Amino acid sequence: MSEETMADFEEQIQASFRKFNAGDKVTGTVVSVEEEEVILDMQSFSQGVIPASEYSDDPAFHAMDEIRVGDTLNAVVLDSDDGQGRILLSLKEAKEEEAWNKLIQAQEEKTIFTVKVLTSVNAGVVAYLEGIRGFIPASQLALNYVEDVDVFIGEKLEVVVITAEPEKNKLVLSAKEVARERVTREKEKKLNALQKGFITEGVIERMESYGCFVNIGDDLTGLVHISQICNKFIKSPAEVVKLGQKVKVKVLEVNEGKIRLSMKEAEDIAPELDEESEPLEYHDEEATTSLAGLLAGIKLPE
Secondary structure, three states, X not given: OOHHHHHHHHXXXXXXXXXXXXXOEEEEEEEEEOOOEXXXXXXXXXXXXXXXXXXXXXXXXXXXXXXXXXOEEEEEEEEOOOOOOOEEEEHHHHHXXXXXXXXXXXXXXXXXXXXXXXXXXXXXXXXXXXXXXXXEEHHHOOOOOOOOHHHHOOOEEEEEEEEEEHHHOEEEEEOHHHHHHHHHHHHHHHHHHOOOOOEXXXXXXXXXXXXXXXXXXOOEEEEEEHHHOOOOOOOOHHHOOOOOOEEEEEEEEEEOOEEEEEOHHHHHHOOOOOOOOOOOEXXXXXXXXXXXXXXXXXXXXX
């Protein structure tokens, strides 16, 4: 036997006599997986055992689905003897520090996770993320007001971390933030599709002293300044238009999410829009169509 082999053998012998103390962080190889317990080879005279109560706080965690024989697991020693000569270990304690670090980073990076709502509590619902119990307030479940949080039980939601405080064991998640970001991206795509000179129809949905706001479809609304309503001087938009009226408008500018429109230029340049007219016409390089037609070829994120 070579000197190197003898040295290795001596190291193995020394390792087998290692003493395990409560709180030690250890690593072992899985040799058996059951729903009630997982057995680890600790390279010592004693095997390690992780009871089901020490798998995870997440009630949806099932050892036989998550752990395989041959896996290497990190664990924390709870007791050097479980009463049967085995080392009592905790998987969830070992994962907790790592999980919180990941969640704190996820909050900073606004990482999106998919979670399943398990139950409802006062003013919200509960879902587990990285084995940590997370709270989703009713106000963070959706863009709109949620009256009955129970309808979300069993549903899968895309969420981001908005609060991660391990010292308080406080994890707060938000589905609303994900939905809001998605709506913002969709609106940006629609806005990018609008071109200067584009002419379409819309409905006046609000009137102010300085002009009127016209909904041109696809959740887009633009301002027609009072000077762009008609070719004569008026003191109030109400002199020539009214709420709910259909009007023809031309896009003057799209800047920083705001749409400037003109009614008088649309009337001067474009013919009357007709439901039976061609979906797209060109008049002196000015496009006339419906907004829906313009956006038809754009694929928005799901």
